[in-house]
Amino acid sequence: MFELKKVVSSLLMPLPAMLILGFLGLVLIMFTARRKLGSLIILVSLCGTFLISFQPLSSRLLMPLERQYSAFLPINETIDYVMVLGGGHVVDDQIPPTSELSRASLMRLSEGIRILRMYPGAKLILSGYDGGTGVSHARTMAKVALALGIAKPDIILLETAKDTWEEARQAAGFVQNKKLVLVTSASHMKRAMHEFEAAGLNPLPAPTNFLAQKDIEQAWQKYTPSSRYLEQTERYWHETMGLIWQNLRDWVANEGNQEFLPSVSELESSEGVDKITEQDIEAQLAPEEPQEAANAQ
Template sequence: MFFILSKILWAVAVPSTFLTLLAVAGLLLRPWFRRLGGALTAIGVIGLLLAGLGPFGRMLMVPLENRFPVYAGDGGRVDGIIVLGGAELPVITAARGTASFQESAERILAMGELARRYPQARVVFAGGSSSLSEQPMQEAEVVRMALPQIGLEEGRVEFERLSRNTAENARLARELIEPKPGERWLLVTSAFHMPRAMGNFRAVGFPVVAYPVDFRTTGDPGFFRPFGSVAEGLGFFDLATREWIGLAAYYLTGRISSPFPGPN
């Protein structure tokens, strides 16, 4: 139920969508409720411009990306690598017949690089489908198709194919892996997603080491540096807002024990 409700509510709560609907509602109401319609239209339009051209998306993203530092190998043993899904484009992959990914594809590149760096480590990909509608293939299938492109044999990677969100990633990955005390596992996901992911793995009793990738900022909020286009700024604002709302929802529902998980 949590998964379904989160998808439905977010479909409307996406800032760019919500502000657009607000502006449209204002235009529709204006002939009958002039002042109310004008106010709603102004709020929607001004909100879109501020979120799209202002620095707010970057300001929200930077604390998320800076929460966990870039992984610095200390020469110690690495027993396993967990890569979270989210970069895959199953519909396009099924239609085109070739593995397709969006911006977060660095997760998959990191999987190939780490698998070669630690040849004795287990490699696990966790991801089924995060969509409410039926997909032509799972995220795991897209990754399986891409393995030759990153230089890995199919038998090298174990797949967890049922998880639909970050909480299920952690729980089902732990059930698949059955980690032993003292083992050291790296967790690979986008830097902005790492706080929520680490919180979920800690909640299921699976201590992992953060390996953030897919950085979207330099680490500087850039208060006086606007985005190049409204679309770019809105993309940042939507993504960062979604992650902050996700952290709040996971904390309030007991899926993570801290509102903003950080390094131990």
Template sequence: MMLYFKNILAALLLPPLGPLVLVALGLLLLGRRPRLGRIVAWSGLAVGVAMITPATVGKLIDGLEDIPVVDPVRLADAGAIVILSGGLRDYAPEYGGPTVNRVTLERVRYGARLARQSGLPVLVSGGTPSRQAGALGPGEAQLMKRVLEEDFRVPVRWVEGRSLDTRQNADFSAPMLREAGVGKVVLVTHAAHMHRAMEAFEQAGIAVIPAPTAFLGGRGRNDNLLPSLPAINSAYAGGYAAHEWAGILAYRLSR
């Protein structure tokens, strides 16, 4: 129940719906408080435009993607590679059923590359609320294992399929790793998600070598006018960044 509450609250506060909620609230206030209503409505519009504009989105992303690419030499210090899920795609008829979505696939691809380079065993982590009972098909971690082994030819040693958020990724993976004598891992997730993921695993007692992938920064950073205008890619990056900053704030407040 708490997970659904968090998801509903995030949807109402974060892009793309959050700015529209502000606009709607402002319009509702026009009748009784016209000045306040106009301020709220225009604020929602301004926030919405800012969250799809590369210049402002870049500022949000920069503070998240400040962890560098992993040095291959450091891989030898770890005992395993942990790849976090980012969702699945239910309708994938070309694959004969559900498969990982593009976010998870970006992480899986890089994790497979690091596994080949290092020879380290792999743990995949991620559950799906609708799959918890196992009645509706495989969850995210099971799909990650399938993709890694069938498409990338990389074996998966551990499958953690119960977690529903980043903290649970860490809390449920840590006992599996410690049982195998692993105290330090190479952690694979999106660059913008790495701060939150590292904090969760370190709080669970697992040391982390960060291996960020799928950097969202750098969009539209040139002298041409067109790439600096609002665009689909910057809208995606802006929504992702807002979600991560909200998650970091929630971590701080829950301490």
């Protein structure tokens, strides 16, 4: 179910949709007599590709979503946990650990470490499954956190959570009523806050990785189609689909008067909570047999 959701959502992203539309137009031109229709479809595909890569459109779409929560400011309260949500990685021994993380993940982790250092005694929660790489995203972020000076007893790993829903419920199992700061990309924060609040938590939002900007003075940057503006449109559409799915799921759950739960096997595989061990440090956090849960704090 999880893999199917990812495949379908990927095909519905703006760029794949425009490419599929363009290929459909080519098929009509090359293999049917409906050449005018095919040409029109190709024109729509080209114009659509231009628009989704156009800064005035992409930033106008994404900025309202990103600016719903302000950047984190220090508060005069005790913070118990700072949780950084996963955002993608690769495994490549020939590049530094910082390059194994996606840009979004690196920015999330940097912000999490910045906040953690404001509150001595707080723990850093890192989440994310392996995504088929053999090394969990949480463990990959932990390598970078250790290299940046975070002490290993201050790191907690959630290595099996595949999405925000699972991350929220795993965190709720041990955070409970303690103070939590939630770090994720600004565009993702609205959806993440909903999931964590639904799980019974009341986190303080700490958005980062802001992409959309309105004060771009250079005309050649503002009005020339660019991949970075395409990324903004795709982020907006990805989060919009996520919010639609979230609302639909909640509606179904409310209609059925029960919580929308994954299968038993999914629940059993998403309960792992672990701290980094001394052996992990010696092996540079290489994958190993899962250790006993260390969430009794």
